[in-house]
Amino acid sequence: MFRTIVFHEIRPEEEIATGQRDIAVNDGYNDRLPMPLYNNVQNFEQQMKWLQESGYHFLTLDEIKDFYANGTELPARSVHVTFDDCYQSVKKYAYPLLKQLGIQATYFIPTGWVFEEPHAYDAAHSRALSFPELKQMTDVFEFAxxxxxxxxxxxxxxxxxxxxxxxxxxxxxxxCNKYKLVTQKDVFGYPFGLYDDQSPQTLSEQGFKLAFTCDSGFNTADTNPLLLKREVISDSLGLDGFKQLFA
Known part of the structure; x- marks a missing residue:
């Protein structure tokens, strides 16, 4: 049994306090990032350090594949850390901490959003990273x-x-899978966590082994590996609420 957690934007409290932002992405899609998809830097640091100090094992995608394909047992305390959408704030605030702590994580990237060249950090928008920046983060992230x-x-x-x-x-x-950066080509993250009855069937037909929703709960051996659960970690959860997810 394991829990998968998902983050989007990691920002200082003063940036979150200014409210909802427009996204800025390479393919020009217009949207605004909902406030529950922000987490503040202090929360994130406390949450990651608590997991590490509590003896949690940080799962890789290959370990999860092995669990479902072969029944390989996972450590009793296992967690899978994921991020969605490749925003600048993750490189600026989350990546250095994960690297410092030696925590491996998964990044689900919409490749059409990714810029060819870096931009200066843009606090006023939820701006996507560039391919060169994402490539610099492969020592922490595997990309799907x-x-x-x-x-x-x-x-x-x-x-x-x-x-x-x-x-x-x-x-x-x-x-998406044509991009070299996407090394886990049989793993999918449903955009916005949304799917219908046909979605997992289509992925199965295309050879995908794992797919992640944003449905709440633990993943067990009985969970459909193409409908894996993920818990969205928002700013309002804090450390105490985060701990309760693992109780």
């Missing part, structure tokens, strides 16, 4: 498929993978 141009939504209940034609979805995830 989060679509190419399909990280789009209608409201809070429907993402593009749910309204697009199946063949277009397949074409898009294949485009």
């Amino acid at each position: 498929n989060h679509t190419n141009h399909f990280h789009q939504r209608h409201g809070i209940s429907e993402s593009r993978i749910m309204w697009a034609a199946k063949e277009d979805f397949i074409r898009d995830i294949k485009e």
